[in-house]
Amino acid sequence: MAKQDRHLTTEQLSALLENTLSTQERTSYKAHLQACAQCQHTLAELRQTVTFLHALPEPALPRSFVLSPAMLAEANQQRHRTANPVLPFPAPETRKRNKPGYIYNTMRFVSTIAALLGIVILVASLFSVLPRAGSSTTASSSSAGSSAPMASPNNKGQALPSSTNNATHDNGSTPSVAGGQTPHIAQTPPSVSSAHTNDGQTQPSSPAMQTLVPNLNTPSGFALLGIILLAFGILGLLVLRRFKHQ
């Protein structure tokens, strides 16, 4: 028996039991079957399963389900109460209108991303608060090169005034007098740019940091952004969860 690389799929086997296949499909499936004992066996068992299903007896009706006058009266009352009669027992898929599955999933995705971004930004801003003694010297050498990357953060919005100010600060602190300040400033931008590029990844602290110029003035403002995003994300997920269980 020749070994088959692929077997017929569940759907293909099932389709063989119906008359729904094109002549071409049927011929090609049959060709495989002739050479594949496993698929022959599976198909036979599948066919038998369907035969059993066909042979199941119809359950006897335990009683008549005709609506009693009381049931009818109550139903009529409820009908008049509802302004817009809604199909009872809506299927879960239609409980929300207009292809709600997609909307639900999209919103869930967005909320999750927002929450993740929020966490990333928060963490990054926390990192920026921690003083880094060793990076002050490297900050001085790369602050000269920071003028070029200045252009890109500018486009990310509200960066113009702060970046020019920070550039001055950078230059002013090159002699590493304000050793604590430079690392702050130098460390915030990479997180901003990573957030803006939707990386979702926390970048390693030292190497990338000093090459970029800050967008936001303070780490605390940054942290606030993170908190807001995280709050939106969590809120969104909670709200969606409620819809799911309804």
Add this chain to the structure above:
Amino acid sequence: MSKPAHNDEEQLIIRSQRGDGNAFNQLVLHYQQTLYSVVFRMIGDPDIAADVTQDALIAAYRGIQSYRGGSSFRAWLLRIGSNAACDHWRRTQRHPAESLEALTEEEEPRAPELLSALADTGLAGNPEERLLTLELQQLIQQGLQQLPLDQRVAVVLCDIQGLSYEEVAETTQTSLGTVRSRIARGRMRLRNYLYRHKELLPRNYRLTKEE
């Protein structure tokens, strides 16, 4: 359905929509067996199935104004019924293993000598008309209740109730492709279940090769 019958049904529906309970009950008489069968095969318990069927019919009467004449009334009604069955299933299936145990407690054969008792008595005629033993029926029912709800609905409607793929699609408000996929997976899953318990299958039921 013949033309006169269809027109009759249309009339009954219109009258029901205007609040004529008797007209609706005529529809009930016509569809209750089908509806109950579907609900029973979904849930497995005759008493619960009866309650769910009654609730579904009441709900159908309450919401009958939302029925649009373009689609099949049977599909509309079966949708209400199958959704009611699914709702009930979801609400009550916290411990699926326990409910299965309850079903299988006294019915599981323990010895191979029971094979003869379970074997098909070989009634003459079409294999499709052979009677299934009670044990096998119960095994199939258990297998059905193992299926995820969407596959269960598809298999019950198509293979048990005999609806066409199109009508199943209409009932479940999905595409033909989705219906085909669910039926295929449901059948395969059921086959896997049955063959895990193959000692229960009719002994003289030969597996026929594909023609």
